[in-house]
Amino acid sequence: IEEIPRPEPRLVAAAAAEALAATPLFAGLSQEALGALVEQLQLVTLAQDEVLFYEGDPGDALYVIVEGEVSVSAEGPPRVEMARLGAGSFMGEVALMTDQPRSATVTAVADAELLRIDRKTLSKVLSEHGEVLHAVLRFVRDRLVDRWTRTSPLFRPFDPGERSRLASRFKFLEVADGSVLLGAGDRPDGLYIVLAGHFTVRRGDQTHGSLGPGELIGEHALLKGGQFKSDDVAKGKSLALCLPAADFREMIMTHPHVLEVIGEASDSRKLNIL
Secondary structure, X not given: OOOOOOOOOOOHHHHHHHXXXXXXXXXXXXXXXXXXXXXXXXXXXXXXXXXXXXXXXXXXXXXXXXXXXXXXXEOOXXXXXXXXXXXXXXXXXXXXXXXXXXXXXXXXXXXXXXXEEEHHHHHHHHHHOHHHHHHHHHXXXXXXXXXXXXXOHHHOOOOHHHHHHHHOOOEEEEEOOOOEEEOOOOOOXXXXXXEEEEEEEEEOOEEEEEEOOOOEEOHHHHHHOOOOOOEEXXXXXXXXXXXXXXXXXXXXXXXXXXXXXXXXXXXXXXXOOO
16 A cells, blocks of 8 residues: 655744744844744635735734735725735734724735734733834834825825935824814814824814824914814824924925815815814
């Protein structure tokens, strides 16, 4: 009887460690921290056209692609493919810092393998290896800011050098659930941009709308020198950018198109917010 050889066992731990070490987000991890993280990972396999998660699903984990390719799509309507990601790419980094739902749908283009790292696991590992915590958070912050400056109409006429210099002037803010970013009667000290999450616009006991990623807060008050008329309250943990007032005024003086973009954004929002 001919013996049928068994397939070679897949060394998931070794492959996971290699994939994480090659991912920019975790490149600074020590071998000890990397090993601790690998022990807690989950391997996720996707067949072609299988959905990893849908836009609007809870953002409870980060994923790193080990093999294969995935498609990232906005549901719309219409449904639009925004990007394709391959081995070494990661997604869901906003889940590290907020409790916001997924902002896109991710589907396997071909068979794929991914590593799943939930927030609790990552927090535990990083708390035990605090030397890399700030580096990881800084990487996530810089990636979010870079993505916004490359896609926002405000920055469209800027060349890469100008864009980078201006981005460095923004303050990065983490806003806890229920916190007031700007309150009625305040005079904004800068232009605020929602980076991730949502803010509810309230006047007294009434809600007048919601502001999401990419939307501006405080622009009219800065231009007119007035006071804010509403309370902008974080709905879930949210992320925002603030461009100090002096830098904002310099930007509109040297790049007049910014005023046009701000006016269009305000008109489309149809909210009389100072």
